[in-house]
Amino acid sequence: MKLGILSAIIAAAGVLGAAGPAVQGAAVTGTVKFTGTPPANPKVDMSEEDACKGKYTADPVVTVTGGNLKDVLVYVKSGLPAGQKFPASTAPVVVDQEGCLYHPRTLAVMAGQPLEIRNSDPVLHNIKVVAKRNRGFNISQPTRGMKTTRTFTAQEIAIPIACNVHGWMHANLNVFTHPFFAVTGADGAFTIRGLPAGTYEVEAWHEKLGVQTMSVTVPATGSTPANFSFKAGS
Amino acid sequence: MGRAPRSSPEGIAEGRAVFEQVECFKCHGDAGRGEGQSAPTLTDDAGQPIRAADLSESWNFNGGSTVEQIYTRLRTGLDGTPMPSFSDVIDANVITDEQLWRVAQYVRSLSPREPPRPSDVIRATAVTALPAAPDDTAWSGVERYYVPLVGQIVVKPRWFAPAVNAVWVQALHDGQTLALRLTWHDRSRSPDPAWDEWLGLMRDAMGNGDAPLPDEQGADRLHLQFPARWSDDLELPFFLGGSTRQPVTLWRWSSDGDKLEEGTSTGLGRFTPAASGNAAHSARYDRGEWALQITRPLVPADSAAAIPFVPGRAMPIAFFAADGSHGEDDVRGAVSAWYAIYLDVPAPPRVYIAPIVAVLITAGLGVAVVRRAQKRATETA
Numbered sequence: 001m002k003l004g005i006l007s008a009i010i011a012a013a014g015v016l017g018a019a020g021p022a023v024q025g026a027a028v029t030g031t032v033k034f035t036g037t038p039p040a041n042p043k044v045d046m047s048e049e050d051a052c053k054g055k056y057t058a059d060p061v062v063t064v065t066g067g068n069l070k071d072v073l074v075y076v077k078s079g080l081p082a083g084q085k086f087p088a089s090t091a092p093v094v095v096d097q098e099g100c101l102y103h104p105r106t107l108a109v110m111a112g113q114p115l116e117i118r119n120s121d122p123v124l125h126n127i128k129v130v131a132k133r134n135r136g137f138n139i140s141q142p143t144r145g146m147k148t149t150r151t152f153t154a155q156e157i158a159i160p161i162a163c164n165v166h167g168w169m170h171a172n173l174n175v176f177t178h179p180f181f182a183v184t185g186a187d188g189a190f191t192i193r194g195l196p197a198g199t200y201e202v203e204a205w206h207e208k209l210g211v212q213t214m215s216v217t218v219p220a221t222g223s224t225p226a227n228f229s230f231k232a233g234s
Numbered sequence: 235m236g237r238a239p240r241s242s243p244e245g246i247a248e249g250r251a252v253f254e255q256v257e258c259f260k261c262h263g264d265a266g267r268g269e270g271q272s273a274p275t276l277t278d279d280a281g282q283p284i285r286a287a288d289l290s291e292s293w294n295f296n297g298g299s300t301v302e303q304i305y306t307r308l309r310t311g312l313d314g315t316p317m318p319s320f321s322d323v324i325d326a327n328v329i330t331d332e333q334l335w336r337v338a339q340y341v342r343s344l345s346p347r348e349p350p351r352p353s354d355v356i357r358a359t360a361v362t363a364l365p366a367a368p369d370d371t372a373w374s375g376v377e378r379y380y381v382p383l384v385g386q387i388v389v390k391p392r393w394f395a396p397a398v399n400a401v402w403v404q405a406l407h408d409g410q411t412l413a414l415r416l417t418w419h420d421r422s423r424s425p426d427p428a429w430d431e432w433l434g435l436m437r438d439a440m441g442n443g444d445a446p447l448p449d450e451q452g453a454d455r456l457h458l459q460f461p462a463r464w465s466d467d468l469e470l471p472f473f474l475g476g477s478t479r480q481p482v483t484l485w486r487w488s489s490d491g492d493k494l495e496e497g498t499s500t501g502l503g504r505f506t507p508a509a510s511g512n513a514a515h516s517a518r519y520d521r522g523e524w525a526l527q528i529t530r531p532l533v534p535a536d537s538a539a540a541i542p543f544v545p546g547r548a549m550p551i552a553f554f555a556a557d558g559s560h561g562e563d564d565v566r567g568a569v570s571a572w573y574a575i576y577l578d579v580p581a582p583p584r585v586y587i588a589p590i591v592a593v594l595i596t597a598g599l600g601v602a603v604v605r606r607a608q609k610r611a612t613e614t615a
Binding site (some may be wrong): 049126127128139140141143148165 | 255256257260261272274276277279311313316317318319320321322323326328379428431
């Protein structure tokens with residue numbers, strides 16, 4: 001047990017020192033599946049907005065491609081050594097407003113890591129973030145190509161991002177004080193890298209379908225599988 | 235934060251251009267009355283429906299009505315509301331700080347310099363020809379009377395936050411016919427499918443209240459109320475639609491079919507159509523504002539059924555307004571207290587001739603006195 005903690009600290013130190021792709025430690029990889037018929041997404045009528053109308057006709061809350069579920073946040077919920085500090089990446093996470101929707105719709109950043117908000121639409125968007133533990137904001141981007149950067153300070157899951165000009169626009173922001181999180185793409189796949197050896201509670205969160213957790217024990221190196229599956233009506 | 239540039243017509247015009255560039259109109263509307271296309275979908279941080287501010291009523295602004303206060307709101311946004319900050323827009327060099335000041339000056343210019351004050355008496359000036367319609371330019375020079383309205387909170391279902399907060403009244407008569415022009419701000423021309431979402435938000439926010447809100451939008455309404463019988467020694471009827479003992483006369487205009495009904499009322503929502511007093515009307519809706527002209531002969535065709543208007547005598551008048559997209563009807567709405575309408579007595583010709591005669595006599599006497607004095611001076615010399 002003592003040895004486990006020690007190795008965890010050493011591995012974490014490895015993370016601290018890691019600059020670049022050569023991340024040490026173990027990985028948790030998997031795929032998030034969806035079985036059954038996905039719930040219908042809310043229809044969106046963008047006819048009032050010339051620049052966006054016709055591009056999208058529904059709010060893609062649940063996106064399933066070949067059984068794979070997109071926009072799921074997978075993160076280490078507990079099991080990390082207490083008091084451990086992790087440096088934030090300086091590489092910005094980008095959210096783009098295009099066709100009067102957010103891309104991607106589920107976002108995850110580390111506390112201190114920049115979130116870059118872009119407007120690719122030639123119309124006004126406001127970006128309203130109402131957070132509980134972080135400082136919220138409500139800013140405007142009236143022109144195409146405008147970029148605004150914000151950072152956050154505290155761990156918080158499922159912070160809503162919304163546009164009041166276009167009431168159908170929603171995204172979710174998640175802030176972590178550690179780097180052990182990932183968001184699934186269209187293939188439903190995720191990889192969490194650089195974990196010290198240990199046993200962790202890993203949670204998969206989806207804005208509509210809820211959460212699933214599993215316990216994952218990882219060795220000092222190598223990849224450990226963790227596959228999640230959401231069901232219709234769950 | 236800087237200081238406000240000097241206000242000028244060019245500056246106001248630039249403010250309007252930036253207002254369009256950064257799309258303030260999306261919520262506040264082209265006319266600034268809160269009638270923008272996103273207005274029906276707005277909610278506050280508690281998920282409650284919230285109206286886009288009517289920028290032509292600066293006395294109602296949440297953050298204050300001066301140019302400096304408006305500029306501050308543009309800089310910071312308004313917490314808890316959909317109003318965003320525009321500071322990042324300056325930082326990104328999309329607009330300059332001075333241009334944001336220009337927007338503040340333009341917004342301020344949409345409201346009168348001083349907040350309006352209600353007056354008890356609405357005067358109908360005597361004229362020789364009456365305007366033909368509410369958008370007739372003949373109305374532009376006629377005094378506007380401000381009548382503030384409040385929620386109807388006496389009769390159930392009560393209504394604490396009505397959509398219409400005031401009606402402006404103008405009145406003229408030509409000795410034969412009374413013409414009234416009523417204008418009021420209403421963000422929606424009800425029923426309007428674009429406002430279905432708003433009614434849904436209202437239903438959710440109100441719950442069952444005194445009674446559930448309707449599933450569908452009703453009409454916009456404006457009611458004018460007079461005592462059914464009136465002489466100066468009578469007590470005023472109950473201001474909310476009268477009573478059985480003392481009914482009131484109602485002129486009920488509705489956007490549903492754009493019709494005007496005359497009748498009597500014995501209480502709010504208790505209306506009986508009655509013989510016509512021959513009132514005619516014409517209504518216009520433009521970007522968040524209704525304008526309604528009503529004309530009626532001073533002496534109605536059936537004087538037993540409808541009240542006469544007599545120049546030189548004040549007639550009590552009260553108002554009721556409702557916005558159908560807001561879940562309002564003929565009970566849930568905005569009401570006024572009793573006011574009075576006074577028809578000027580046309581001035582007889584002697585009123586104009588007498589001063590001229592007086593001036594001529596005085597001047598004549600003056601000349602005579604001076605002549606006499608000059609003559610005397612000549613004789614002495």
